[in-house]
Amino acid sequence: MWRPGDDAPSFDADFALAVPNPNRQLPLAVQRQRLPIAKCRESLLYALDQYRAVIVVGETGSGKTTQLPQYLHEAGWTSGDRLVVCTQPRRMAAMTVAARVADEVRISLFFSFHI
Numbered sequence: 001m002w003r004p005g006d007d008a009p010s011f012d013a014d015f016a017l018a019v020p021n022p023n024r025q026l027p028l029a030v031q032r033q034r035l036p037i038a039k040c041r042e043s044l045l046y047a048l049d050q051y052r053a054v055i056v057v058g059e060t061g062s063g064k065t066t067q068l069p070q071y072l073h074e075a076g077w078t079s080g081d082r083l084v085v086c087t088q089p090r091r092m093a094a095m096t097v098a099a100r101v102a103d104e105v106r107i108s109l110f111f112s113f114h115i
Helices: 029-032 037-048 065-076 091-105
Strands: none
Touching: 029 037, 037 065, 065 091
């Protein structure tokens, strides 16, 4: 167990990429379509385009955190120098989300820690 004042724990990339996914055997496109948020894609993009703030509420595992940034990217919100940022309250949650999204969009991650 890591305690404050100890050396920071090393990062184990295999651990961070071990995100539970019961549909892992299905093609990625099918996995994404099966998430509850997929039914709301167009409505969410419209709301985000029309309003300054949108609050998205859904059950855990509905795809809010992993799919919404991808929808925005696919809709062109990241063109030029614009970014879509997803925050999480804890470092491990942030790394897990980043690993999941990177896996879905087929890119590699590099984690750098500044403690």
